[in-house]
Amino acid sequence: MTDIAMNDAAGPGGLTVGAAASHAGVTVRTLHHWDAIGLVRPSGRTDGGYRLYSAADVARIHRVLIYRELGLPLDGIGELLDAPTADLTAPLRQQRTQLLDRISRLQAMVDAVDRLIEAANVGILLSAEEQVAIFGQRWKPSWAAGARDRWGGTAQWAQYAERAAGMAPEDWQRIADDIATLENDLAAAERTGVEPGSAEANALAERHRASIAVYFDCTLSMHVCLGRKYAADPGFAAYYDAIEPGLAGWLRDIIDANARDQGIDPDSATWT
Structure with missing residues (x-):
């Protein structure tokens, strides 16, 4: 609204606080506060002492809103509005730097959310070639x-x-190396007749549970359920038995024995 139009709308005395607030899209309480702290003081008063805002006052309100949108604190806005013209660029340049930093942080958050969405959709953030x-x-x-x-x-x-x-290729490589070592140790133990329930077998079962816990929290009961799947599912059984014949069934047995030693009945274990 131009100054002339504002004057026409306000009349010779200006806008009341309610009209000024409505025009600017703020509350009357906000204008009262800004008046109290000296940020935007009305230029006039009615005979009854009520605030009257001139066109210049309303223009200042809008400038306050612009700077507030940029994130400037109210005391900083007051200094900026009352500063000589030559001093305007310094606080604005500072605010621009802060905004760019904020944009950078927000972009990093967006990238992190995008990675989470992609991981949830595809399961692993590696190309097929990288996986192999x-x-x-x-x-x-x-x-x-x-x-x-x-x-x-x-x-x-x-x-x-x-x-x-949050995993980079080097993180996956470290996980893969740990799993390869674990599988070799499991195969060697099964091959040499390590008995389920022995201290050595229980330690291997716990190492295996820890390898699952890299991906999600794995309770003893959940570990038992996974052990059953390793032995019963043709795909899992083939994977483990290719490492060492009979390894899938032996792995199930050491998982069951380890759970039993820690108070979990494998026969009644559920995915909890």
């Missing part, structure tokens, strides 16, 4: 999609996706 290079030739990239299809709606998948979103 890290996990070995026996690894099938389709396994990640299969896991998502099977467990995508579970709390464990959500936890896995959150952790996977």
Whole structure:
């Protein structure tokens, strides 16, 4: 609204506080506060002592709103509005720097959310070639999609996706190396006749549970359920038995024995 139009709307005395607030899109209480702190003081008063805002006053209100939108504190806005023209650029440049920093932080947050969404959708943020290079030739990239299809709606998948979103290729390589070492130790123990329930077997079962806990929190009961799947599911059984014949069943047995030693009945264990 131009000064002339404002004057026409306000009349010779200006706008009342209610009209000024409505025009600027703020509350009357806000204008009272700004008057109290000296940020925007009305130029006139009625005979009864009520505030009257001139066109220049309303223009100042709008300038306050612009600077407040930029994130400037009210005391800083007052200094900026009352500063000589030559001093205007310094606080604005400072605010611009702060805004750019804020944009950078927000963009980093957006990138993190995008990674989380992608991890939840695809299961692992590695190309098929990277997966094979890290996990070995026996690894099938389709396994990640299969896991998502099977467990995508579970709390464990959500936890896995959150952790996977923060993993770089070197993190996956470290995990793959740890798993390879564990599988070799499991195969050697099964091959040499380590008995389920022994201290050595229980330690291996706990190492295996810890390898699952990299992806999501794995209770003893959940570990028992996974052990059953390793032995009963043809795909899992084939994977472990390719490492050492009979390894899938032996792994199930040491998981059951370890859980039993810690007070969990494998026969009644559930996914909890």
